[in-house]
Each structure stands twice: as structure tokens, then as C-alpha cells.
Amino acid sequence: MEVMSEASQTFIAKSKIKAADLEHRRKIRFNIGKYNDAVPKGKQQFTDVHLARERAKNVKWRAIETLDQQLEEFELNFTKRGGKVIWAENADQAIAEVLNICAAKNCKTLVKSKSMVTEEIHLNKALEAAGIDSVETDLGEYIQQLDGEPPYHIVTPAMHKNKEDVAKLFNKKLGTPINYTPEQLTLKAREVLREKYVQAEVGVTGANFIISDIGGIAVTENEGNARLSCSFPKTHIVIVGIEKMIPSVTDLGLFWPLLSTFGTGQKVTVYNTIVTGPKQANEADGPEEMYVILLDNGRTNILQNPKTRESLYCIRCGACLNACPIYKNIGGHAYGTTYSGPIGSVISPHLRGMEEFKHLSYASSLCGNCTEVCAVKINLHEILLENRKESVESGLAPFSEKMAWKIWKIASLKRGLMNMGNGNLKNKVVNGMFKVWKENRSDLHFSQKTFNEMWKDRYKK
Numbered sequence: 001m002e003v004m005s006e007a008s009q010t011f012i013a014k015s016k017i018k019a020a021d022l023e024h025r026r027k028i029r030f031n032i033g034k035y036n037d038a039v040p041k042g043k044q045q046f047t048d049v050h051l052a053r054e055r056a057k058n059v060k061w062r063a064i065e066t067l068d069q070q071l072e073e074f075e076l077n078f079t080k081r082g083g084k085v086i087w088a089e090n091a092d093q094a095i096a097e098v099l100n101i102c103a104a105k106n107c108k109t110l111v112k113s114k115s116m117v118t119e120e121i122h123l124n125k126a127l128e129a130a131g132i133d134s135v136e137t138d139l140g141e142y143i144q145q146l147d148g149e150p151p152y153h154i155v156t157p158a159m160h161k162n163k164e165d166v167a168k169l170f171n172k173k174l175g176t177p178i179n180y181t182p183e184q185l186t187l188k189a190r191e192v193l194r195e196k197y198v199q200a201e202v203g204v205t206g207a208n209f210i211i212s213d214i215g216g217i218a219v220t221e222n223e224g225n226a227r228l229s230c231s232f233p234k235t236h237i238v239i240v241g242i243e244k245m246i247p248s249v250t251d252l253g254l255f256w257p258l259l260s261t262f263g264t265g266q267k268v269t270v271y272n273t274i275v276t277g278p279k280q281a282n283e284a285d286g287p288e289e290m291y292v293i294l295l296d297n298g299r300t301n302i303l304q305n306p307k308t309r310e311s312l313y314c315i316r317c318g319a320c321l322n323a324c325p326i327y328k329n330i331g332g333h334a335y336g337t338t339y340s341g342p343i344g345s346v347i348s349p350h351l352r353g354m355e356e357f358k359h360l361s362y363a364s365s366l367c368g369n370c371t372e373v374c375a376v377k378i379n380l381h382e383i384l385l386e387n388r389k390e391s392v393e394s395g396l397a398p399f400s401e402k403m404a405w406k407i408w409k410i411a412s413l414k415r416g417l418m419n420m421g422n423g424n425l426k427n428k429v430v431n432g433m434f435k436v437w438k439e440n441r442s443d444l445h446f447s448q449k450t451f452n453e454m455w456k457d458r459y460k461k
């Protein structure tokens with residue numbers, strides 16, 4: 001009897017429920033529909049959008065191939081201006097460093113801007129356990145935090161909620177009238193959050209890019225909350241995955257418009273901020289201390305494999321999620337991982353273990369739409385195949401699957417065997433043989449005659 005990993009069982013159970021949830025599908029279709037309308041307009045700003053994507057891929061290729069040098073160059077330049085760099089091999093180390101800094105600053109309130117890396121290391125949970133009030137300041141993340149849910153999408157955390165859902169949630173948690181409009185709800189969130197910026201001793205942000213030549217980080221956002229989170233509190237901590245590297249500040253001229261167009265359809269996102277260190281002697285504003293935590297947490301597992309390495313080029317625009325037929329049917333939470341959709345299926349088995357998460361490599365129709373839309377042209381569907389290969393080579397394929405493919409191979413290499421029996425018999429044998437595989441798939445249907453038989457019939461007259 002084949003034993004599925006716990007993550008795989010949860011994935012299948014949740015996917016079955018979501019795939020049949022028509023209300024969920026209606027909301028996702030509506031929100032992705034708006035995205036699909038906006039993106040072609042954003043793309044018009046590029047004279048040649050394919051060339052722009054190709055160039056971005058080349059820049060990321062260079063950054064990742066020389067990542068060790070780029071990271072050291074970043075550290076050298078960033079520390080020159082008084083910033084501190086911390087290298088964290090895993091989530092525990094990153095959490096311990098954040099808690100140490102918070103303890104030293106006697107931090108009671110912390111403001112956080114949207115960051116998938118902090119989701120990945122479960123920062124809020126750790127802060128809460130340490131008695132620190134950690135407040136999400138991005139509106140979508142704030143909604144998710146109020147609801148006790150992780151983000152649903154890497155760019156649009158509350159994509160699965162409509163305005164009525166949010167009004168209900170605010171009514172329950174913040175006591176606002178149930179008929180509040182989106183504008184009124186936003187103003188309420190602003191009222192609550194503004195107060196937190198003033199109280200917070202520490203601000204935490206992620207970074208969309210690490211820039212080695214100037215020793216800085218860049219943050220992209222639409223609400224100004226990240227800018228407030230990194231400038232109001234006296235201490236600013238950045239937590240960022242090491243793969244977010246770009247070699248030069250001039251590369252942003254290419255990456256900023258690409259990220260905004262492929263992320264939301266905008267020509268350029270409303271706030272793009274570059275931070276190169278704490279407040280300097282001649283400056284009036286900014287944090288007194290700034291730390292950048294460079295997080296590995298499994299990324300070097302991807303780096304060491306030349307075939308999957310290009311998944312580190314990802315700029316987290318979310319385009320592949322919006323294009324994926326699987327994501328659109330099962331939604332972001334069914335994956336059970338921080339990163340969902342095609343890019344999540346590609347990287348999660350390497351970040352969190354092939355044995356537990358290899359099933360995500362099969363959560364794809366291999367239609368290639370993800371590769372088609374990727375802002376930096378990552379061959380996502382081919383890497384999914386590579387992951388499948390790796391899991392089989394590591395001996396993770398179950399015995400029944402191995403046997404089934406062995407028999408399939410023998411049969412398909414022998415013309416006589418392929419021509420044996422009619423379609424009905426083959427349907428019976430093959431569907432019986434792939435019982436486990438087709439538990440969540442429809443039956444295979446063979447034609448009554450093989451191609452070879454039909455060919456012979458055609459020319460025997």
C-alpha cells in the first residue's frame with residue numbers, strides 16, 4: 001500500500017473541496033479577470049516586452065552565477081554606511097536574530113510590511129510567542145492577519161475575499177458597520193495602523209531586490225506602508241532571501257517596470273524605495289539602526305543544481321499563479337506552502353523537502369502557460385518535470401508506480417503487445433493498473449484500434 005506524505009494528503013483533500021467550490025471560483029475569476037485586463041495595457045510601455053524579459057533573465061543569470069561575490073560586495077558596501085548584515089542559514093537562525101534585536105530594543109510593538117520571506121519563517125508566530133505585537137501594515141496582509149489566515153497569493157494576499165467578506169470581517173473584529181464601503185474600510189484600517197507606526201520600536205520589511213553595487217535594498221509597494229515601516233521606527237530590520245540579488249542600481253530601470261506590469265498591470269508601482277543604511281549624520285529622518293538578514297533556508301539546495309537554478313531568478317510578480325489552471329481551481333491555500341502556484345510547486349520541494357512536497361511537481365497540467373507569462377522567462381514547466389525526475393531518481397516513487405511504468409515501457413516497445421486486444425480490453429487493463437494514479441483523474445480511453453492498425457487498414461486496399 002502506497003503511503004502518501006501528510007502534506008500530499010492535505011493537498012489532495014483541500015484541492016477536492018476548493019475545486020468544487022463555485023463561489024470561490026467566481027471570486028478568483030473576477031479578480032484575475034481584472035488583472036488580465038490591466039496587464040496588456042501595462043505591457044504597452046515596452047517597445048519589445050520579450051526583449052525586456054530576456055534581458056532581465058540575463059541579468060538574473062549573472063547575479064545568481066556570481067551570487068557569492070555579489071553578496072559579499074553588498075555586505076561591504078552596506079556596512080560602509082553603518083548597516084549591519086546578518087547571515088541566516090535557516091528560519092530558526094533568522095528568527096533568533098530578530099528576537100535578539102527586539103529584546104535589545106525592548107520592543108513591544110513591531111510594524112511589518114508585506115513580505116513572503118517573513119511568512120516563510122513564520123515570523124509573526126515567533127513574535128507573538130515572545131509577547132511582541134506584530135502588525136501587518138499592507139492592507140491585504142492586515143485583512144489576512146485579522147482573519148487568522150496566511151496570504152492567499154504572493155502579490156494579492158486577500159484575492160479570495162470580496163468586499164462583502166472584508167466588511168463582515170471588519171464588523172466582527174473592529175466593530176465597523178456591516179455596510180461600510182471599501183473606501184470607509186480602508187480609512188478604518190489606516191486609522192488603526194497609523195497609531196501603530198508611532199508606537200513601534202522596530203519595523204520589519206522584506207526586499208524586492210538586493211543591490212550589490214550600492215549596498216542597498218529596494219522595496220516596491222502601492223500603499224506607502226513599507227516606507228513608513230522602514231523610516232518611522234528607530235530600528236529597521238530587512239529579511240530577504242539571498243536570491244533577490246541584482247548587480248547594479250541601474251538594473252532597476254528594467255526590473256521595476258517588469259515587476260509592476262507583470263504583478264498588477266501598472267506601468268510602475270506607486271512607491272519604489274531604495275534604502276542604503278540607517279540615518280546618516282547629515283540626515284534628519286530614518287532609523288538609527290538598520291539590519292539586513294540574508295536568508296538561505298534551502299535556497300542553496302536550488303543553487304547547487306544547474307537544472308533548477310533558474311527558479312532563483314523569480315521576482316515574485318505572481319503572473320504564473322494568475323495564469324495557472326490549477327491555481328485558478330484550487331486556490332492558494334490548498335498548496336499548504338508559503339509559495340503557491342507554479343513557482344511554489346517548483347521551489348517548495350527544494351525548500352521544504354522533496355519527500356514531503358514532491359507531489360506539487362505533479363500539480364500541473366504541463367500546459368506551459370506559466371513559462372509563457374513569466375516576467376523573467378523561467379522554464380517553469382520544464383523544471384517541474386526535472387523535479388519529478390529528481391524525485392524518481394531519489395527512489396521516492398512508490399513501488400506500484402514503478403511497476404506500472406515498467407509494464408507500460410515493455411508494452412509500448414513491442415508492436416505485437418500494443419496491437420493485442422481491442423480498446424475495451426486496454427481500458428480495463430490500464431485503468432486497473434494505474435488505480436492509484438487515477439484516483440483523482442478520469443479514466444484513460446484507448447481507441448478501438450492502434451495507429452499502426454489504422455495505418456495498415458488504410459493501405460491494404
Ligand code: SF4
Nearest residue numbers: 314315317318320374
Ligand atoms: S516564476 Fe516568473 S511569473 Fe512566477 S512569480 Fe516568479 S517571476 Fe513571476
